[in-house]
Amino acid sequence: MVPYLAQAGAEATVSTGEAVAFWILGPLTLLGALGMIFARNAVHSALWLVLTMLSLGMLYLIQNAPFLGFTQIIVYTGAIMMLFLFVLMLVGRESSDSVVEVLRGQRLAAAVLGVGVAGVLAGALTRAVADVTPAQPLNPWTAEGGGAGGLGRMIFSDYLFPFELTSALLITAGMGAMVLAFTERHSKAGKRSQRELVEARFRGEYERPSPKPGPGVFATANSVATPALLPDGSVAPESLSELIESTSAAKLDTARKQVAGEASTPDAHALVGPDKEGETAE
Amino acid sequence: MIPFLAQAQDPMTRAELIADDPLWLILLKAVVILLLGPILTIFLIVWERKAVGRMQNRPGPNRVGPGGYLQSLADALKLPFKEQVIPETADRKVYFLAPVIAAVPALIGLAAIPFGPEVTIFGERTALQLIELPVSVLLVLAGASIGVYGIVLAGWSSGSPYPLLGGLRSAAQVISYEIAMGLAIVSVVLYAQSLATSAIVDAQQSGWYFYLLFPSFLIYLISMVGETNRAPFDLPEAESELVGGFHTEYSSMKFAMFFLAEYVNMVIVSAFATTLFLGGYLFPFVGADSPLNQGWLPVLWFFAKMFVLLFGFIWLRGTLPRFRYDQFMKLGWKVLVPAALVWVVMIAAIRAIRNDGNVSTGQILVIGGIVIVVIVLLSLLLPEKKVPDEDSVPVTGGGYPVPPLNLKVPETTPRRKALQAKAKAARKQEPAALASTKEGSNHGDV
Numbered sequence: 001m002v003p004y005l006a007q008a009g010a011e012a013t014v015s016t017g018e019a020v021a022f023w024i025l026g027p028l029t030l031l032g033a034l035g036m037i038f039a040r041n042a043v044h045s046a047l048w049l050v051l052t053m054l055s056l057g058m059l060y061l062i063q064n065a066p067f068l069g070f071t072q073i074i075v076y077t078g079a080i081m082m083l084f085l086f087v088l089m090l091v092g093r094e095s096s097d098s099v100v101e102v103l104r105g106q107r108l109a110a111a112v113l114g115v116g117v118a119g120v121l122a123g124a125l126t127r128a129v130a131d132v133t134p135a136q137p138l139n140p141w142t143a144e145g146g147g148a149g150g151l152g153r154m155i156f157s158d159y160l161f162p163f164e165l166t167s168a169l170l171i172t173a174g175m176g177a178m179v180l181a182f183t184e185r186h187s188k189a190g191k192r193s194q195r196e197l198v199e200a201r202f203r204g205e206y207e208r209p210s211p212k213p214g215p216g217v218f219a220t221a222n223s224v225a226t227p228a229l230l231p232d233g234s235v236a237p238e239s240l241s242e243l244i245e246s247t248s249a250a251k252l253d254t255a256r257k258q259v260a261g262e263a264s265t266p267d268a269h270a271l272v273g274p275d276k277e278g279e280t281a282e
Numbered sequence: 283m284i285p286f287l288a289q290a291q292d293p294m295t296r297a298e299l300i301a302d303d304p305l306w307l308i309l310l311k312a313v314v315i316l317l318l319g320p321i322l323t324i325f326l327i328v329w330e331r332k333a334v335g336r337m338q339n340r341p342g343p344n345r346v347g348p349g350g351y352l353q354s355l356a357d358a359l360k361l362p363f364k365e366q367v368i369p370e371t372a373d374r375k376v377y378f379l380a381p382v383i384a385a386v387p388a389l390i391g392l393a394a395i396p397f398g399p400e401v402t403i404f405g406e407r408t409a410l411q412l413i414e415l416p417v418s419v420l421l422v423l424a425g426a427s428i429g430v431y432g433i434v435l436a437g438w439s440s441g442s443p444y445p446l447l448g449g450l451r452s453a454a455q456v457i458s459y460e461i462a463m464g465l466a467i468v469s470v471v472l473y474a475q476s477l478a479t480s481a482i483v484d485a486q487q488s489g490w491y492f493y494l495l496f497p498s499f500l501i502y503l504i505s506m507v508g509e510t511n512r513a514p515f516d517l518p519e520a521e522s523e524l525v526g527g528f529h530t531e532y533s534s535m536k537f538a539m540f541f542l543a544e545y546v547n548m549v550i551v552s553a554f555a556t557t558l559f560l561g562g563y564l565f566p567f568v569g570a571d572s573p574l575n576q577g578w579l580p581v582l583w584f585f586a587k588m589f590v591l592l593f594g595f596i597w598l599r600g601t602l603p604r605f606r607y608d609q610f611m612k613l614g615w616k617v618l619v620p621a622a623l624v625w626v627v628m629i630a631a632i633r634a635i636r637n638d639g640n641v642s643t644g645q646i647l648v649i650g651g652i653v654i655v656v657i658v659l660l661s662l663l664l665p666e667k668k669v670p671d672e673d674s675v676p677v678t679g680g681g682y683p684v685p686p687l688n689l690k691v692p693e694t695t696p697r698r699k700a701l702q703a704k705a706k707a708a709r710k711q712e713p714a715a716l717a718s719t720k721e722g723s724n725h726g727d728v
Contacts (some may be wrong), residue, residue: 044437047376050431067477072418078427078629079457082434086453089446090437140416147416148477 021062029055042088046081053077064138067148227254296480297414299400299407307403313410315392323545325361327354330596337600363536368685369531371441380439381532384432388546391425394418394555396480398563398581399570410558411480418479419467423460426509430456432543433511433518433528440531451607452511452518458614459508459515465622466502469495469629471556471728483562485571489556492559497625499559501618503554503594504552508614510544514602515610522604552591553584560587 032055035048062067099266139145155163192200201209228239233256303311328343328351335342343353368377398410398422414561430453436447461628473495474485492499508515519527529540556562563580565572574578605613635646 066415066417070417073424074420074427078424082430082453083456085434089450254408
């Protein structure tokens, strides 16, 4: 509070602290912007931009606009850049930019617009340096001095229509993105839910209502290589794996006997069980 | 400027008092706040291990120091001396940067928390708070939103799939839950009419917000667990799915910094909840003039409230299993955010009506009652259930086709009925002895 009081009456000048902060943050902001352009990796590029956003937020804080500064940090650095990063990560780290021009005349338009923006910026900067009276320092504790209360009052009274217009635009964009992203999954030909799949199976759209039998279902082993045996002792074809060579049919004699109920029952007095499948085959 | 100059004649406000601090006092406060995070982390880890141990009927750490309470101190000394393993595929610069980005914003957040009222330190009057801004609430939120970068970048720069998945989960999770958290804070700000933490504490002298704004408190409590990636919402580091999540590839001091960030974040959100909802450093049921709310005593109340919340974190971890990711997102977006929005609109309406001054509490209650009755009546108009399609197969029991529960099992089949009738007819014609043998064989067939 005391620094504001000292400045309030006097001519608005740049204090030493503000100058020091500016000469640290200004080059950092510029460095971030340049780094963003020249970084090879997309994620590094995004990180340089984060540095720029953070430094800008700090500059706002130094100039007695804490609400604006923290909003800049939360919204731009915290939310928007995080979404950028999110997308870049999903794209993958090895992917590089394509140099093929997708939109016709893109480069020409970009060059013209870039020169235009540079001209506007140069004009504004010249005016700012030449003839602008420095503003009185604001007092962020009051609504008039850039406090959250004054800002809220302005948004919901004087600028209500532009505010609502912006929100309508954003909602439209959000809805559009959702509709475009979700059509494929939720159309008729899309992925079926578990319930729909069950009903379709029972309606007869699939060859059988139940899942296919796993290998070894009726046999004596749980190996993938052991095919399932049907009650008559034949091999169930759908249980054969496409990738793995199955056990040869000659080795399945014992299993066939068991399925048919002809296998010898274990002797209650014997210390060992009945012969293993492999042993009989050999 | 005029109201602002006039203000200066009054006794100093809290902000002026803090701005008036000499440099040595500012440095002292900064060092204390910087140390508070790591010290509380070391204590919390051992406390958590012992408390969870008790909940699981085992002693927990009990070797190092009295009662095992120095265990995390030993761990903290050991960790920096362990070998650093850096994966070959790591993006080295970002890999080194990530733990720093995770830890530093976490340590900044405590600066805006008011730990106590006006006190005198070495003859200098000051308030127990490092910085007082008109928007200190946003400072804490900004710290949290920067801290996520640490986790996300750690996941990406490690260059292996599990950390990347952990980082992505974390980004989605923290962004989603920050929205619910921000909306929970909005109603507090509307009630206190200030974004400054100390003003919010002062506004709670007439009543703490955890019961005045109970839905907000509930939403804040849930989202603060989501925001700090703690069980049951610890999906970014779910060890049964992602090994260690974002910090799988980290070791030594860098791993320790992630640990520090996690626990300091817990401390911050608990301290923030204490400030916003539990009356900060105020003692319950007494005014600010009471001796219980003067001097250094309120620091005790503040830490007591904070430790209750921190124990809540530990308790949750010892009790609840981990959420499934889609359920967790559903909870955030389909329950917490809409509930918070509706509640904020209600609060805004109540505040607007209250500020009008012409409406009494009785009228508000009557109008509120009428609104609720209308909503209930309207809800009766909604159709009960969707009628199933004509050609759909009736399905019962959790989505799998099983027989209906009221299925009548016939006592006899048509075939058996026919056989019995045949046997009866045969019995009439043939002698009794023959009939009995035939009937027996028939039953054998069936």
